[in-house]
Amino acid sequence: MFDTVLVANRGEIAVRVIRTLRELGVRSVAVYSDADADARHVREADTAVRIGPAAAAESYLSIERLLDAAARSGAQAVHPGYGFLAENAAFARACADAGLVFIGPPADAIELMGDKIRAKETVRAAGVPVVPGSSGSGLSDEQLIEAARQIGTPVLLKPSAGGGGKGMRLVRDEALLADEIAAARREARGSFGDDTLLVERWVDQPRHIEIQILADGHGNVIHLGERECSLQRRHQKIIEEAPSPFLDEATRSAMGQAAVQAARSCGYTGAGTVEFIVPGDARSGGGDGQGPGDYFFMEMNTRLQVEHPVTELVTGLDLVEWQLRVAAGEQLPFSQRYITLTGHAVEARICAETVRATADGERVDFLPSAGTVAALGEPTGEGVRVDSGLSAGSEVGTAYDPMLAKVIAYGPDRATALRRLRAALAETTILGLDTNTGFLRRLLAHPDVVAGALDTGLVDREAAALTPASIPPEVYGAAALLRQAALEPAAEPGAWTDPFSVPTGWRLGGRDAATVHPLRVPGHDPVTVRVRGRAQDAEVTVGDAEPVAARLLPSGAASGELPGASRVLVEWAGVTYAFTHAAEAGAAGSWLAREGDAWRVTDHDPVEAALRGGVAGAGAGALTAPMPGTVTVVKAAVGDRVSAGQGLLVVEAMKMEHVIAAAHDGTVTELDVTPGSTVAMDQVLAVVTPHEVAEAEPDAATPAKS
Structure with a gap:
């Protein structure tokens, strides 16, 4: 066994690999960019080496800097984790040339299977069924379009290099093929440095x-x-x-x-x-691509896969240990x-993303x-495992990549x-x-999930129904109680509290007095919450609803407040809500609206509040960034x-593209941005x-035609 292993990755996978190295008594070396200087994987490793600035191309994707870190730390082997250079044949070869053991397959195998076109041809020759699709490498846009026409829509465009759903495009309308091919090439080139595409039957x-x-x-x-990975969005699991609830022993x-x-x-x-890929009605028995027992090699x-823990739990094997x-x-x-497969395991990937329904409620964006x-x-708890790269203050x-942690049961x-x-x-809270x-x-x-009736389109079909359109009143009540607690003097155990020092409750001539908390969440109408009494024993009225008894329980991490700020964070049913109260900002009675990553006081009238991205302030024709990122195409x-519907810009963040289209x-x-902004x-x-507005309001410098 090795004495020292360098982990050429970050986040939860680096923490996961370091855990097994520790159990085996192997010294671990973490690498980090400037953005990860205080990350959990850096603190948990035996030693850590800085490899460059935040940009992945200058740190985690730099073969030269990773090899230098291995040499400086005395590593004998390199574990690539997943993502970044894990499936990069050049990195595997460079490790071998430097006298390091690459903890993965040979470079030739990575190269062969990393080229989806060659991979399909190779396994087909070995008798493995493959998805019908284009043949040949380096196809032009015109050749891809012709292949798609021959296959017949719907078709799936896929980068020949890489994986993880990056650059994959499902095309149901033949007229959109050219635009989708261009977008798939851009994303593939940005993610893998190779824009070669293939097309397959969907x-x-x-x-x-x-x-x-x-x-x-x-x-x-x-x-x-096997592992069942059918619950996906944007082609990402x-x-x-494990095991699949669908397969019988013969098919397995x-x-x-x-x-x-x-x-x-x-x-x-x-x-x-x-x-x-397995047709949803396939069962054991064999077939010709249309009958029971059908399955097709994809790639x-x-x-190591993100979802490897479910296999570890049902087999009792540590896959990282056996890689080593x-x-x-x-x-x-x-x-x-x-x-043998014993029991059942299910994994959920926790990602840093906003799950937001569109204004019409028909679609959900994962931003x-x-x-x-x-x-x-x-x-x-019993049967619960967490693979995480997080810590408070991260x-x-x-x-x-937006994945933060995995919860497995x-x-x-x-x-x-x-x-x-x-x-x-x-029980998972990330505020x-x-x-x-x-x-x-x-x-x-x-x-359908409970019944095991799964397919790769289920999430997209049901996303709108799974995304609440409104915020539960309990959340507003909890936020108000948190603000109330911040206004109250700290009570000492057993000490007498002066009732006149309490910000709400009884006053001379003010029996019904209550503290008013105007609260707002971006994208939602403001709500007024009235609190009577102390936060630990209060009467709360949310909007026009009837008052209810409520109290703030200080235990647990289900809700919290950022120290020194007027911003309150409340976690409810797995969703974190951010609220503000403007009184402490010097403008009592006004609202705070989110603008980028900051909060600012807006007009007293909520209807006129300049909540960017909403109807007010930005204007009905404004196109806003749905996520922080970089403009890649204008x-x-x-x-x-x-x-209406015409794509005008593309914003990229966390390796995902979002097309900004005209609403009308x-x-x-x-137009305030350029590529690279x-x-x-x-x-x-x-x-x-x-059009009707533009034509009705000509430029003041241009005389109106009679």
Whole structure:
């Protein structure tokens, strides 16, 4: 076994790898960019080396700086984690050239399976069924369009390099192929440095099932069962489980053997995953691509997977430990017949993102979020595991992937695992930035999820129904009680409290006096909350509702307040809400509105409040940034006449693109950004004035025509 291993990654996966290294008595070396100088993985490693500024290209993606860190720290091997350079053949070769062991497959296997076109041809030759699609590499836009026409829409555009859903585009309308190809190439080029695309037939309502394989350097290859990964949004998994509730033993065995054949076909060693697409009505029995038992090879991930914990829990194996042992030259001591799947495990990926319904309520956007972790509460309990890179005070930016942590639950059966995971998510609190925790809880309670009736389109179909349109009144009440507590004098145990020092309650001639808390959440109408009494024993009236008895319980991390600020954070059912009260800002009776990442006092009349990104202040034709990020494409100019739905700009953050489209027909009258501009959330990017308004209000310098 190695003495020292460098972990060439960050966040929760770096913490996860360091944990196994510690258990094996191996010295761990963390690397960090300037943005991660105080990150949890840096503190938990035995030693840490700075590798550059925040930009990934100058730190975590710099082969030269990683090799220098390995040399300076005396590392004998490098664990790449997942993401960044984990599937980079050049990095694997550079490690070997530097005398380092790359804890992963050979560079040739990474290169072969990293090219989805070559990978499909290789496994097809080995007898593994593949998804029908284009053939050949380096296809032009015109060739991709022609291949899509021959296959017939809907089709899926996929980058030949990389994975994780980056650059993938589902196209149902043939007329949109050119624009979608251009967008897919941009995202693939930005994520992987390679914009080669392929096109595949889209299988409606498919299931995404993957097989975990493990291979040593002595010719032994086994599989460790499957994982169901069908709950996805933007082609990225958010819930995974093992085993699949769909497969029977015959199909499981057939897919496992196909995965082993795929691994053998490329000379694989280490831990890896073979991903399959399975028609939702497929069952055992074999077929010709349309009948029961059908499954198609999609791709192979030549690395450890994000969802590996569910396999570890049902097999009892530590996959990181076996990655290390195989890389050190050990032979697998067990064969396929000794692998059994016991119980059930389900994993939820917690991401820094705002889950926000559109104004019409028909669609839900999953937008990157950022902020400082003001309070953190992670779950514990029977069958609960947390893989996390967070700690209180952590700064979460938009420079890296939005995944923060994974909560995994294990039980003797699927129902128990689901119940434990929902309870664990209810105990998970991350205050200071938006996360998808609440959405995941509601998704896990969806009847189809509970029944195991899954497909890759379920989340998109049900997202609007799973996203509350309004804020529960209990949340407003909790926020008001927190503000009330901040205004009250600190009470000493057993001491007498002067009733006249309490900010609410009885006064001479003021029996009904109460403290008024005007509260606002971005994107929602302001709400007035009245509190009578002390926060620990109060009567609360939310808006026009009837008053109710309520009290603030100081225990737990379910709610909190940022020290020294008039901003209150409340976590309710997995959703964090940010409230403000303007009285302490020197403008009693006014409201605070969010503007970018700051708060400012606005007009006293809430209707006129300049809440950027809302109807007021920004203007009906304003197009705002849905997330902090970088403008990568500008397709319009001032004076252009545009149509409703026409894409005008592209904003990229956390490796995801968001197209900013015109909401109505009109003329671009303002355009405040250029490619490369860094923008804040809700920043106005452009203004599209409706045609009738633009024509009715000519420029003052231009004489009106008679």
